[in-house]
Amino acid sequence: MNRPKYNEYFIGRLKITHTKKENHMKNYNFCFITGSQFLYGEETLKQVEKNSIEIVEHLNKVLPFPVVFGGVMKTADEITAQIGTANSDCHCAGIITFCHTFSPSKMWINGLAALQKPYLHLHTQFNKSIPNEEIDMDYMNLHQSAHGDREHGFIGTRMRIGRKIVAGHWQDENVHTKISKWMRAAVGAAVSKGLKIMRFGDNMREVAVTEGDKTQAQMKLGWQVNTWGVGHLVNAMNAITDSEIDAVMEEYEKLYDIKTDDINTVRYQAREEIAMQKLLEQESCGAYTNTFEDLFGMEQLPGLASQRLMEKGYGYGGEGDWKTAAMTHIIKEMTKGMPGGTSFMEDYTYDMAAGLTLGAHMLEVCPTIAQDKPKIEVHPLGIGGKNPPARLVFEGKAGTAICVSLIDMGGRMRLIVQDVECVKPTQTMPNLPVARVMWKALPNLEASAECWIMAGGAHHTVLSYDADAEMLRDFARIMDIEFVHINKNTEPVLFENELKISDTIWK
Numbered sequence: 001m002n003r004p005k006y007n008e009y010f011i012g013r014l015k016i017t018h019t020k021k022e023n024h025m026k027n028y029n030f031c032f033i034t035g036s037q038f039l040y041g042e043e044t045l046k047q048v049e050k051n052s053i054e055i056v057e058h059l060n061k062v063l064p065f066p067v068v069f070g071g072v073m074k075t076a077d078e079i080t081a082q083i084g085t086a087n088s089d090c091h092c093a094g095i096i097t098f099c100h101t102f103s104p105s106k107m108w109i110n111g112l113a114a115l116q117k118p119y120l121h122l123h124t125q126f127n128k129s130i131p132n133e134e135i136d137m138d139y140m141n142l143h144q145s146a147h148g149d150r151e152h153g154f155i156g157t158r159m160r161i162g163r164k165i166v167a168g169h170w171q172d173e174n175v176h177t178k179i180s181k182w183m184r185a186a187v188g189a190a191v192s193k194g195l196k197i198m199r200f201g202d203n204m205r206e207v208a209v210t211e212g213d214k215t216q217a218q219m220k221l222g223w224q225v226n227t228w229g230v231g232h233l234v235n236a237m238n239a240i241t242d243s244e245i246d247a248v249m250e251e252y253e254k255l256y257d258i259k260t261d262d263i264n265t266v267r268y269q270a271r272e273e274i275a276m277q278k279l280l281e282q283e284s285c286g287a288y289t290n291t292f293e294d295l296f297g298m299e300q301l302p303g304l305a306s307q308r309l310m311e312k313g314y315g316y317g318g319e320g321d322w323k324t325a326a327m328t329h330i331i332k333e334m335t336k337g338m339p340g341g342t343s344f345m346e347d348y349t350y351d352m353a354a355g356l357t358l359g360a361h362m363l364e365v366c367p368t369i370a371q372d373k374p375k376i377e378v379h380p381l382g383i384g385g386k387n388p389p390a391r392l393v394f395e396g397k398a399g400t401a402i403c404v405s406l407i408d409m410g411g412r413m414r415l416i417v418q419d420v421e422c423v424k425p426t427q428t429m430p431n432l433p434v435a436r437v438m439w440k441a442l443p444n445l446e447a448s449a450e451c452w453i454m455a456g457g458a459h460h461t462v463l464s465y466d467a468d469a470e471m472l473r474d475f476a477r478i479m480d481i482e483f484v485h486i487n488k489n490t491e492p493v494l495f496e497n498e499l500k501i502s503d504t505i506w507k
């Protein structure tokens, strides 16, 4: 592939064609496959197909991604061919199977052995109730999922295939909710497998939890994690024109309250934003990191610039934290179209008297979680030794959310999810010059913190109002990584045992 070179682009000012943004633009769908066999005759099979299409048409009205009907499977060859089609379709984010009749499972072995996509077994039935007058042996032959799906379930378990099982009538809302969450997790998995992460410089010196095995991460999660020297970014920044900055400043004026006279400082953040976005687009990266320890040639730590890029869907991790950057992007893509918001986050300080955590970062909190219109302010930053940076200041909204941390346990990844209740910050904190969120961690501050620390959870997290533990559990199952959940029922003593068992399983 002919890739554009930085020097040509930024020094020569040559027009280059951006490489394709593989994940951002993709429209995902799911393949619905009905299991059956030839035993019942043409007429029954026709009815199975008709009913399956009716189910698919209904699901298309209520689910967040399109469902494509893959057909009624009668033979092993059909199944293997259909799964092969799903595997090779880059828009297919997963398969959904349902056995309207009995579908002998040895027919499925070769197909399922080759399956590379997320898998959901929908255990439903065309009719919700038993029609008293209509039921006879023909009816019994047609509506067999109660035993057909048990045969189908056995082979999945026998083959140890991680899959989501959803039982219930296909018109029921809780069935749609479960499928929707799994679909979002599956899209997250597709995004993960194609994700490229740009590191501007290395991790913060001496920090342990932001480190990790990048080769292992790529093998397991698909992430391409690579580093670009900060000099590339500085070159890119120097090539940004005043009119490019003017255009972004107009957006700032529309979207935010500009509470500073220091417009040049704000314009400098616009320059950083445009330059970083160009480099990310050029390399098809969905996430990036930087660190205050490596800003050579830059006048300000990107604050507003990073907040803006997160708002546009890029993942960000401070201090070189590429795992949190990646998870921020993945969760943003998973929850696209949802109203809540998702941000890079850090547990900062406690109100132990009130049992609350104050979350923030030195600058970089995503405005998608803001309660009101964010303000652009300029304040000195004690860390990093650069000029006072412009940043967005706001309060996070109230609502149910999760904090997510992915850690490298050495040889494996552990995904930790903490349920939280975000509240309106209890104090105005007029001298705190950064965006802030306040939450109550469940079951309470002390037990949640004991469990989080026991599990090795990082100080950096992804805070999401849209994703929940079930979605992340589905994601972990698809990616085949360990999942740990701290919630309203968690007790530290039992949790410690759970971690010990988990350590044995995943070692």
Ligand code: MN
Pocket (backbone or CB within 6 Å): 318, 319, 346, 361, 460
């Ligand atoms: Mn940090």
